[in-house]
Amino acid sequence: MKFFIDTASLDQIKEAKDLGILDGVTTNPSLMAKEGISGDKNVMEHYRAICEIVDGDVSAEVISTDFKGMVEEGERLSDLAPNIVVKIPMIKDGIKAMSYFTDRGIRTNCTLVFSAGQAIIAAKAGATYLSPFIGRIDDISWDGVELIKDIAEIYAIQGFDTQILAASIRNAKHIVDSARAGADVVTCPLSAILGLLKHPLTDIGLEQFLADHKKVNELLLK
Numbered sequence: 001m002k003f004f005i006d007t008a009s010l011d012q013i014k015e016a017k018d019l020g021i022l023d024g025v026t027t028n029p030s031l032m033a034k035e036g037i038s039g040d041k042n043v044m045e046h047y048r049a050i051c052e053i054v055d056g057d058v059s060a061e062v063i064s065t066d067f068k069g070m071v072e073e074g075e076r077l078s079d080l081a082p083n084i085v086v087k088i089p090m091i092k093d094g095i096k097a098m099s100y101f102t103d104r105g106i107r108t109n110c111t112l113v114f115s116a117g118q119a120i121i122a123a124k125a126g127a128t129y130l131s132p133f134i135g136r137i138d139d140i141s142w143d144g145v146e147l148i149k150d151i152a153e154i155y156a157i158q159g160f161d162t163q164i165l166a167a168s169i170r171n172a173k174h175i176v177d178s179a180r181a182g183a184d185v186v187t188c189p190l191s192a193i194l195g196l197l198k199h200p201l202t203d204i205g206l207e208q209f210l211a212d213h214k215k216v217n218e219l220l221l222k
């Protein structure tokens with residue numbers, strides 16, 4: 001399973017990269033806004049900066065909602081760096097745009113996915129990645145991980161190549177559950193990635209090891 005970080009923060013991207021486990025980055029207009037990045041030129045420059053940090057895939061989202069606009073924006077984004085993946089919303093013109101990019105060898109990430117039906121049509125359009133938003137599904141008292149399982153089963157039966165990218169991850173449990181459910185990729189906030197490291201028994205155990213080591217060494221010095 002690949003690990004992507006879901007942020008536009010260059011500091012967080014660098015921190016995750018330093019762990020040696022980072023396979024890519026996903027962003028969206030809200031994450032860009034959170035970093036205070038606005039205006040076409042600044043947005044493009046920011047994507048270029050992200051691509052300089054990571055070798056893996058970087059999803060850059062279009063703002064347009066019509067076919068012509070998505071194509072024009074997607075082509076400009078894709079020209080920025082070879083690791084850019086054009087992120088396109090799950091709407092009718094988005095499907096047209098994904099088919100267009102698939103025919104031209106430009107990779108896409110279909111975003112804002114909340115159902116198995118949407119997963120099927122995105123795969124038919126040749127999406128490279130499919131982003132079901134599991135946290136937002138949980139927020140409305142449905143089960144986001146169940147959707148990942150469902151899509152993984154359908155894609156396996158049908159032999160679709162589209163990679164399932166579990167998005168809207170809120171915590172470490174979402175990552176573990178997505179791995180078990182068959183996600184090919186998880187895109188996570190840094191806090192959820194770091195949450196994977198945490199266990200109170202690890203902290204207690206380490207504290208004990210170091211205390212015992214210190215005790216023996218102090219006795220030797222006497």
Ligand code: G3P
Pocket residue numbers: 006026027028131133135136167168169187
């Ligand atoms: O990648 C999509 C993701 O950023 C959405 O996450 O936490 O805004 O639901 P969230």
